Protein backbone atom coordinates (compact mmCIF):
# COMPACT_ATOMS: atom_id res chain seq x y z
CA UNK A 1 0.00 0.00 0.00
CA UNK A 2 1.41 3.41 -0.92
CA UNK A 3 0.95 6.45 1.25
CA UNK A 4 -1.59 7.85 -1.20
CA UNK A 5 -3.48 4.56 -1.26
CA UNK A 6 -3.59 4.67 2.53
CA UNK A 7 -4.84 8.26 2.45
CA UNK A 8 -7.66 7.28 0.08
CA UNK A 9 -8.65 4.43 2.38
CA UNK A 10 -8.51 6.67 5.44
CA UNK A 11 -10.83 9.16 3.79
CA UNK A 12 -13.49 6.48 3.34
CA UNK A 13 -13.79 6.35 7.13
CA UNK A 14 -13.51 10.08 7.82
CA UNK A 15 -16.65 11.41 9.41
CA UNK A 16 -17.40 15.06 9.67
CA UNK A 17 -20.42 16.87 11.00
CA UNK A 18 -22.25 18.16 7.89
CA UNK A 19 -22.23 21.63 9.45
CA UNK A 20 -18.44 21.56 9.62
CA UNK A 21 -17.68 20.03 6.23
CA UNK A 22 -14.83 21.86 4.49
CA UNK A 23 -14.62 24.52 7.19
CA UNK A 24 -11.88 25.60 9.57
CA UNK A 25 -13.72 23.62 12.26
CA UNK A 26 -13.20 20.47 10.23
CA UNK A 27 -9.47 21.15 9.84
CA UNK A 28 -9.15 22.05 13.51
CA UNK A 29 -10.76 18.78 14.57
CA UNK A 30 -8.38 16.79 12.35
CA UNK A 31 -5.38 18.73 13.70
CA UNK A 32 -6.46 18.21 17.30
CA UNK A 33 -6.99 14.53 16.57
CA UNK A 34 -3.30 14.12 15.75
CA UNK A 35 -2.32 15.41 19.17
CA UNK A 36 -5.09 13.49 20.92
CA UNK A 37 -3.98 10.21 19.41
CA UNK A 38 -0.32 11.02 20.07
CA UNK A 39 -1.42 11.54 23.67
CA UNK A 40 -2.92 8.06 23.67
CA UNK A 41 0.44 6.68 22.51
CA UNK A 42 2.35 8.41 25.28
CA UNK A 43 -0.26 7.53 27.92
CA UNK A 44 0.07 3.84 27.10
CA UNK A 45 3.85 4.26 27.09
CA UNK A 46 3.74 5.93 30.51
CA UNK A 47 1.66 3.10 31.96
CA UNK A 48 4.01 0.51 30.47
CA UNK A 49 6.98 2.18 32.17
CA UNK A 50 5.17 3.08 35.41
CA UNK A 51 3.24 -0.13 36.01
CA UNK A 52 4.84 -2.80 33.84
CA UNK A 53 8.54 -2.25 34.55
CA UNK A 54 9.14 -0.92 31.04
CA UNK A 55 8.47 -4.32 29.57
CA UNK A 56 7.72 -4.22 25.85
CA UNK A 57 5.25 -7.10 25.77
CA UNK A 58 3.63 -8.30 22.57
CA UNK A 59 0.29 -7.00 23.88
CA UNK A 60 1.79 -3.58 24.50
CA UNK A 61 3.34 -3.42 21.02
CA UNK A 62 -0.02 -4.40 19.47
CA UNK A 63 -1.77 -1.65 21.46
CA UNK A 64 0.80 0.94 20.41
CA UNK A 65 0.51 -0.21 16.81
CA UNK A 66 -3.18 0.67 16.85
CA UNK A 67 -2.59 4.08 18.40
CA UNK A 68 0.20 4.90 15.94
CA UNK A 69 -2.24 4.03 13.18
CA UNK A 70 -4.75 6.45 14.68
CA UNK A 71 -2.13 9.21 14.58
CA UNK A 72 -1.39 8.46 10.94
CA UNK A 73 -5.12 8.44 10.10
CA UNK A 74 -5.55 11.98 11.41
CA UNK A 75 -2.45 13.16 9.56
CA UNK A 76 -3.75 11.67 6.31
CA UNK A 77 -7.18 13.25 6.71
CA UNK A 78 -5.83 16.66 7.76
CA UNK A 79 -3.39 16.62 4.85
CA UNK A 80 -6.23 15.90 2.45
CA UNK A 81 -8.26 18.79 3.84
CA UNK A 82 -5.31 21.03 2.96
CA UNK A 83 -5.06 19.62 -0.55
CA UNK A 84 -1.87 17.70 0.26
CA UNK A 85 -1.17 14.14 -0.75
CA UNK A 86 0.36 11.89 1.88
CA UNK A 87 2.99 10.84 -0.64
CA UNK A 88 4.23 14.39 -1.17
CA UNK A 89 4.44 15.01 2.57
CA UNK A 90 6.55 11.90 3.08
CA UNK A 91 8.78 12.72 0.11
CA UNK A 92 9.31 16.28 1.37
CA UNK A 93 10.12 15.00 4.85
CA UNK A 94 12.70 12.48 3.61
CA UNK A 95 14.26 15.11 1.33
CA UNK A 96 14.47 17.62 4.21
CA UNK A 97 16.08 15.12 6.58
CA UNK A 98 18.52 13.81 3.97
CA UNK A 99 19.56 17.37 3.22
CA UNK A 100 20.12 18.07 6.92
CA UNK A 101 22.18 14.91 7.24
CA UNK A 102 24.25 15.84 4.19
CA UNK A 103 24.91 19.30 5.68
CA UNK A 104 25.63 17.71 9.09
CA UNK A 105 22.86 19.66 10.86
CA UNK A 106 20.62 16.69 11.62
CA UNK A 107 21.20 17.16 15.39
CA UNK A 108 20.77 20.93 15.41
CA UNK A 109 17.80 23.03 16.46
CA UNK A 110 15.22 24.99 14.49
CA UNK A 111 12.66 24.00 11.88
CA UNK A 112 14.43 25.54 8.90
CA UNK A 113 18.04 24.52 9.22
Ligand SMILES: [Mg+2]
Pocket residue numbers: 037040066067070
Ligand atom coordinates in the same frame (compact mmCIF):
# COMPACT_ATOMS: atom_id res chain seq x y z
MG1 LIG B 1 -6.68 5.85 19.55
